[in-house]
Amino acid sequence: MGSSAKHKLPVIDLSSKNLNLNSSSWVTKCGEVRRALEEYGTFIAIYDGVSRELRDAILLASNELFDLPTEVKVLNVLDTPYNGYIGNQHFNPLYESLGIENAITTQGVESFTKLMWPSGNQSFCENALMYSKAVAELDKIVMKMIAESYGIEEHYESFSGSSSYLLKPTKYLHAQGDEKVLGIMPHTDKCFMTYLHQDEVNGLEILSKDGEWIEVEYSPSSFVVMAADALMAWTNGRIDAPTHRVMLRGDKDRYVLGLFTTIKDHIIQIPQELVDEHHPLQFQAFDNYKYMQFYYTPEGLNSECPIKTYCGI
Numbered sequence: 001m002g003s004s005a006k007h008k009l010p011v012i013d014l015s016s017k018n019l020n021l022n023s024s025s026w027v028t029k030c031g032e033v034r035r036a037l038e039e040y041g042t043f044i045a046i047y048d049g050v051s052r053e054l055r056d057a058i059l060l061a062s063n064e065l066f067d068l069p070t071e072v073k074v075l076n077v078l079d080t081p082y083n084g085y086i087g088n089q090h091f092n093p094l095y096e097s098l099g100i101e102n103a104i105t106t107q108g109v110e111s112f113t114k115l116m117w118p119s120g121n122q123s124f125c126e127n128a129l130m131y132s133k134a135v136a137e138l139d140k141i142v143m144k145m146i147a148e149s150y151g152i153e154e155h156y157e158s159f160s161g162s163s164s165y166l167l168k169p170t171k172y173l174h175a176q177g178d179e180k181v182l183g184i185m186p187h188t189d190k191c192f193m194t195y196l197h198q199d200e201v202n203g204l205e206i207l208s209k210d211g212e213w214i215e216v217e218y219s220p221s222s223f224v225v226m227a228a229d230a231l232m233a234w235t236n237g238r239i240d241a242p243t244h245r246v247m248l249r250g251d252k253d254r255y256v257l258g259l260f261t262t263i264k265d266h267i268i269q270i271p272q273e274l275v276d277e278h279h280p281l282q283f284q285a286f287d288n289y290k291y292m293q294f295y296y297t298p299e300g301l302n303s304e305c306p307i308k309t310y311c312g313i
């Protein structure tokens with residue numbers, strides 16, 4: 001498996017000025033999004049919903065967050081293992097992250113802020129909420145495009161209100177020396193969809209279908225949109241969740257903001273429209289949130305493809 005020169009991730013402009021729901025360019029864009037996801041499981045979106053000021057403010061706030069003492073950061077404990085606080089793991093020693101649950105609600109962001117800064121941090125709270133809401137709008141656009149492209153809008157509408165958003169500021173300490181070093185081990189995400197945003201330091205790599213690692217370069221005004229395991233099951237395997245990792249190089253720490261959507265309290269059915277003689281049913285109806293819990297059991301952790309082990313046919 002080498003690094004790829006032959007693959008380049010599709011870049012799709014989803015800025016508001018270029019999207020008109022009733023135009024033929026909308027239909028063309030839906031097709032582009034679907035093709036990119038079917039081919040790579042991911043693409044780079046140009047999206048103008050997050051202003052430069054907001055981006056700078058939230059990245060600066062992430063710096064302050066990771067500068068807090070470890071005794072404070074470990075207080076962030078969530079129901080889903082590994083979403084609360086991760087730091088100094090022996091297998092990902094440069095990686096550190098903190099998850100903020102219900103990140104598009106005032107209550108979700110406020111309770112996290114109070115835990116980290118008992119005397120308050122109004123600007124963190126406001127910026128994290130504004131950022132999460134803006135990226136959740138991008139999620140709505142992307143999901144609408146996927147659903148329209150497959151003709152499964154009604155299925156999506158039946159659970160779109162059950163989307164739950166986890167904002168995960170992440171920090172990677174810089175590598176020592178010129179060699180590329182591992183930032184996060186190869187994995188697929190276990191939620192429904194992932195939206196990544198970074199400062200100027202690259203490092204994300206995606207495994208292509210033919211086994212090449214694609215180095216992802218994207219500007220601070222773009223987002224990586226990535227399918228996760230639950231989207232793969234819902235689309236009956238039409239879209240694969242791509243394996244990805246982070247490799248670090250250079251002398252700068254890397255900051256990333258991940259927004260992860262999960263469908264909660266809803267059993268996701270596989271749309272009949274996606275099942276035919278060329279695409280036999282591959283998955284049973286499943287609960288995305290329970291699947292995430294299953295992943296952290298010994299059976300889930302030891303499985304080569306946990307979503308198949310959990311609800312595959």
Ligand SMILES: O=C(O)CCC(=O)C(=O)O
Nearest residue numbers: 189196204244246256258
């Ligand atoms: O840092 C990145 O670019 C990717 C992070 C990631 O894969 C994750 O948090 O699941």
Ligand SMILES: [Fe+2]
Nearest residue numbers: 187188189244
């Ligand atoms: Fe990931």
